Amino acid sequence: MKNKKRFLAVFVTFLMVVSLLYGCGGKTNDPAPQTSTGSSSDASVSQPADGGEDGPFGKYAEPVTISVVKNLGQSSMEFPEGDSLEDNVWTRYYEDQFNIRFDWKWSTTLEQYDQKVNIAITSGDVPDVMKVNRTQLKMMVDNEQVYDLTELVDKYASDFTKEVLNADDGASLDSATFSGRLMAIPAIVSDLQSANVLWIRTDWLGNLGLDIPETVEDFWTVAEAFATKDPDGNGANDTYALALNKDLFGTGSVYASGEGFFNMYNSYPNIWITKDGKLAYGSIQPEAKDALAALQEMYAKGYMDPEFGVKDANKVNEDVCAGKAGMMFGNFWNMAWVNDAKVADPTVEWVPAAIPGNAKAQLSFGTTSYYVVSKDCKYPEAAFKLLNGYLDKGYGEHAEPLIYNITPEGYGPFDYPVITMEPSMKNFEAAKKVTAALESGDTSGLNAEQMNYYELCKLSLAGDHSNNNWHQLKMFGPGGSLGVVQKYWDNGNVMPDLYYGPPTPAMTEKKSTLDKLQLTDFSVIIMGAPVDDFDKFVANWLNLGGRDMTDEVNEWYANK
Template sequence: MGNPRKRKVVVYAATAVIVAAAAGVWAVMGTGDDKGGAERAEKEKISIVTSSLGTTFPPGLNENDNPYLDYIEEHTNLDIHVTLPPVESYEEKLNIIMTSSNVPDMLHAVDEVWVANYARQGKLEALEDLIDQYGPELKKKIPKEAWDQVTFNGRIYAIPSLNEAKGIQLMYGRKDWLDRLGLKPPKTLDEYYEVIRAFARNDPDGNGKDDTIGLLLTERLGRSAPFFGAFGTQLDQWLERDGQLVYSNILPETKEALAFLRKLYEERLIDPEFPLNRNKNLEEKIATGKVGLFSAAWYDTRGPIELNKQRDPKAEWIPLDYPTGPRGEKGVYATSLIRGMEVVPVGSPNAANVIRMLNFIAGEGHRSLKLGFENQVWSMQNGKMVTNFEEHNKHQYRGIYTSLADVVEPELEKQRLDSLGEHFRLYENVRIVESNLIPNKFTGLPTPAMGKYMMKLSALQDEFIKIVLGVSPLDEFDRYAERWRREGGDEITREVNEWYRASNP
């Protein structure tokens, strides 16, 4: 619930490694216009299944015919066939593929439980020997903590692709509304309550109408993380209490946070449509000037906040302190270190070439795939990276390939974010979030009991929405917690703490 877990090319004149087809011996061949060099070996074919990430291609291009795939193929001497299942039924499609008689050489997975289940069934190749042989850049740029999350019984079953940001949400508010109502930027939870109330009831936009929203949330309590953080908890995380890991959703602190949100809803201070709000609704309501305070994603300054400022030049948005709760606590959830995992089904004859491809994406090709082609998508001007936004937007699909083996390079990330417009404060926003994280203490491969019970237990969390809406009494939380433990949660908790003791001897 609410934890979104679950993303760019100078053609280098460096050398490219290819496979000598007959002998299987590695040979190094120069790239570029080296007419006198040996002829390239015929390209070896590999097939991959990955996510489109919701992006689209410019007219005339597709997932198998575009300059970025050409770039990867040229530098790896591979012929890569890409399949993009529908985003809406992605995992279902992966399951169908895994039961077929013609599996691809690589699949991109986003669910750790999915990977853990297939690893335990013996349907995924162990990759550590191939990584040692063909993945030096992967070994160098992916931290041990990420490898640990794809390791089962001492064997590595996936190549992790990393999240660029360690967290998502921070509070943003309209300073012009605060000034009009004679309010200071809120810091404590009580001050937030007063500001939310004033923004809902005191006509902060001055139009004489009762049409403003005190607090904007989205479906499944999305964009609520700072308010749970004020009580020292987050949804869907494992937190340490007295030396043991406990599931955050059953903690008394979570009940306190739900009680606070319930109070706001009872007083009509939360957008009444929040259970139906998707990100599109959130963006629209902010852009049209209905909202003066919300938990923003770090990139929203370049999205709905900017759209609001374009429509209303008087709108002045500022980052706010996270709400500090009654025990002095504050913060938001940390995103998973891993954004996706590349797995090789058992029996693929091309596992080595998959690792070679991913090694190039994480290594020599990373800068170009992440940023786009130099002097086309971006250029250096007076020592600063400057983005051509028309080309940047046209080339967003490159993220499909970057996401296969994304790695974190802080200086490159700062250059990239600043080039999108320093006034958007993107890099600063990321740093603010990262300094206020409540980390998830369980970072291992999902346990067997998670595979058996977690989907059913997650469905029980619908009770939280009912509690906030007043459909269920607040004490229904206690019955939810009891049921969670009884229907598999205690077994999951036991396995999680076995992992925790083994990881922290």
């Protein structure tokens, strides 16, 4: 039982990894699950060809030491007995394979990490390899603190590493490129994982004789019924339709979020889209006013929680699990938070559906973190060797997931190294194969990780929804959320964020103020302020820095 509890804790922690943002742990982070099966020995006998000392897997003739720091996530990491951050399966692999050792300068939790990185940058006490955000990367480039990796990537990145780094057609590499020079290794995250789906209670639909909504009109019909027609059959007027959290959009709002609702009205808040051949901010376009008017009507009619304006995602989840709401927009992994409610009442059934109205789902630019190499590093190519090894042993030809990803005892070595990354489309590929295997019974095409998802889905289908089994089914099984999101892509129904450059001067100075202005003005409109106040918001947004930000973004767009 202890091992199962540790496994669940580690799994949920990894599930919430986001590169969003995508730090380690926590319910408000975007997940990327990876439980797996495989060999359980601590030593690998299958190694890639090294290509000589100078190759992607080349071993230094003498030990070299790389200074590093580590973000531990929201709490300290757990290690098998005798292991530690300084001595574990990965550090031993790196020394055996590459003759690389580590000098751990410091480690800290997610809450303190950015602050400590900022201090390191300001003081000039920069380790050889460090993970930074986009703002910090720009600062270090301006300070001439980072090593130019342009000439190293072709020589030292393995073929598989190059494939992973170019999975988004080079956009992430472009975001790490300054004046034509690659100044960091982007921590690739799939944009697709940011897309909203509509989560809806089909047991309520069945009680009311309704179908999953396909059009905006259908959505309103279901909303009225969920709020007024006793969908749970308890004889009380205690339900509402749409769950929405107070933060509305963004990295703190990936559960019961607002993007999907706005997308339903062809509005794309918080991302840069094209308009008249230039980039324009989605939040200030006329379609956003239409979406706000619709949300105001939802609120006024009682189709939403009257207290939504004070409830964060965690509080909204309490209502969802208590059976008070029947629909919400959110990310593909959202049922991780509802799994316990499913265990408590197996009649509860949520399913993912496409955003009604054949709408385009907006995509945030997924890569928000980067690995920088200090300009003073004696062995800058070591960063690529570390990444090559991580991808190879975690996902590549020589993968041993039960050693290097999640162990049978429930430990999570996937998070131990200083450089971590996964193939951006891994989860979508797994969903295709797991769904096909569940439908056919043929598991011969599954790798170890996919086989594990298959087994968890089978448990849920047999009625055992515990240990996040049901959540796995909702992602990887037939009709799962990853399949819904994949169809957006296949059908061209996506609206990507077209700005992925570094923070502009106006963004650095004004964006936090503009974000607060947007949240305040949008919230009061939803709760009853005149819809025409949106026009005042747009004027204020432009005058308080938004116009400068737009000009700077378009200068980048014209020259990229």
